[in-house]
Amino acid sequence: MTTARTWAVALTGVDGHLVEVEADLSNQTPDFKIIGLPDKSLAEAVQRVHNACKNSALDLPRRRLTVNLSPASLPKQGSGFDLSIAVSALAAGGAISTRAIAGTVHLGELGLDGRLRPVPGVLPAVFAAARAGFDTVIVPRGNEAEARLVPGVEVRSASTLSEVAVWHGADIEVQDADPVPSSAPAIEEMPDLDLADVVGQEDAVNALVAAAAGGHHLLLSGPPGAGKTMMARRLPGILPALSEDESLEVASIRSLSGESVRSLTVMPPLEAPHHSASVAALVGGGSKVVRPGAISRAHRGVLFLDEAAEFSRVALDALRQPLETGSIEVSRSGMTALFPARFQLVMALNPCPCGNYGVRGAECLCPSLAIRRYATRLSGPLRDRIDIELRVARVSASRAMTGDQAALTSEVARSRVLRARECAAERWRGTPWRRNGDVPGARLRQPDLRIPAAARAPLDRALERGTLTLRGYDRVLRLAWTMADLEGVARPGPDEVGRALYLKRGFAS
Structure with missing residues (x-):
């Protein structure tokens, strides 16, 4: 038999595509070529595979060897194809069973000594294999814990190429080698932070609960x-716990980012990039391998931009489309990667560059032009997508030194949030939406959900005066329904609309 086939996975964003790895031998001048749109790192697999096989007592035949990655039109990137290329080449030469490898997906990078090195993106790759109907996947030992998070798949982990070859019928001794540990940083567990630690900011805490x-x-x-x-x-500590499917989504994105995923977490993620972050760091990208950005790593959680006015305006405006659609499409030459990005945006902003403008007892030395320029660093279209805008003041010394904690703890706040979300989920049952913040404004303006004219009068006046855009109007409507859910009333009234309008623009009429 001079032809053998096995399987690998190519990732574009969080989507995995099964790739058939075909190896063929011909009686021509010895050569080793990989075809099927490989990138540079994948083309270099020729030397890695050759040396790994030789150092594992698995010499490749001295004939022309061609490896095809099908479908040929799909771009393939990275070193995760090394193991599949090696086993298909060995099977074509008769060193291992072609039947054994035909129904197995192989993932992993080869070292020159034959050891298997961990690769990023194993979790979404194993998911893709499971969805395609494969029941056996072989991964490096360093990716074993991550791969076993996918149910319904038999995961085999190996430290060396010789170990994999013996599983497939090779008549050699398994070489002893220490497994290559994953060099990826482990996901840090979020510390246990409680709302009870916040003193003297009742309005802000209530706004946080509404958000x-x-x-x-x-x-x-x-x-x-x-x-x-x-x-x-x-x-994140007062948000509902992630479901199993949501936890797997979050873990898959972390895996694509190169982090070591060892278990699932139910805590929504928190991403807080530095204000020097580039557009690519926020939305995702890369010159060779497309990686998810901060907005995708914050999927199902919170994206926190501290010192928001210090971010570049281009980077901030790049958030506008993901805020509306819940996803980001990163386009590169020859490929497009789609990443989920359904996050809650929280921004913190100082009143001026020095931070003292309008603060009682403090001196602001910023020129008036600098203050105006600083206030406009957030574009109008971006601010229009913010539901809640709240000004907070410093806590007085008398309140700070009392030692009293806030009456609202994270546990109590979480229970209020869960009850409100249950009300919203019941209202939107049978629709694609589960949260008020996701509902289109056009739906909220339809007759069956229209707020009575007397209750929405201040909101209508704000729209007529031009202090609110129609998008801002719709966001106040969403917020009013959330206030009603928190209060346990069936429909927003004047109090709920007034509170929502105050949280949006800081005025009540």
Whole structure:
């Protein structure tokens, strides 16, 4: 038999595509070629596979060897194809069973000594194999814990190529070698942060609860030391726990980012990129391998932009489309990768470059032009996509030194959020939406959900005066329904609309 086939997985974004790896031998001048649209790192597999086989007592035949990666029109990237190329080449030469490898997916990078090295993206790759109907996947030992998170698949882990070859019928001794540990950083567990630690910011805490209940985006503005960062980092702790499917989504994105995934977590993720982050760092990209950005790593969780005005305006405006669609499409030459990006945006903003503008007892030295320029760093279209804008002040010394904690703990806040989300889920049953923040404004303006004219009068006046756009109007409607769910009333009234309008623009009429 001079032809053999096995399987690997090519990743484009979080989507995995099964790739048939075919090896063929011909009686011509010895050569080794890989075809089927490989990138540079994959083309270099020729030397890695040749040396790994030789150092594992599995010499390749001295004939022309051609390996085809099918479908040929699909771009293939990275070193994760090494193991599948090696076993198909060995099977074509008769060193291992062609039947044994035909129904197995092989993932992993080869070292020159024959050891198997971990690769990123194993979790979504194993998912793709399971969806395609494969029941056996072989992965490097360093990726074993991650691969076993996928149910219904037999995962075999190996440290060396010789170990895999023996499983497939090779008549050699398994070489002893220490497994290559994963060099990827492990996912850090979020510390246990409680809302009870926040003192003297009742309005801001209530706004945080409303944001969690409806999935609303939030902007906190105020001087340094007012507690904006402290509160934003406590938002994931009051969000509902992730479901199993959501946990797997989050873990898959972490795996694509190169992090070591050892278990599933039910805590929504929190991403807080530095203000020097580039557009590619926020939305994803890369010159050779497309990786998810901060907005995708925050999927099902919170994206926190501290010192938001210090981010480049181009980077901030790149968030506008993902905020509306819940996904980001990264296009590169010859390929397009789609990443999920359904996150809650929380931004913290100082009143001016020095942070003291409008602060009682503090001196602001910023020129008026600098203050105006600083305030406009967030574009109008981006601010229009923010549901809640709240100004917070520093806590007085008398309140800070009392030692009293806030009455609202994270546990109590989470229970309120869960009850409100249950009300919303019941209202939107049979629709694609589950949170008020996701519902299109056109749906909220239909007769069956229309708020009575007397209750929405201040909102209508704000729209007529031009202080609200229609998009802002719809966001106030969403927020009003969330306030009603938190209060346990069937439909928003004047109080709920007024509170929602205040949270949107800081005024009540």
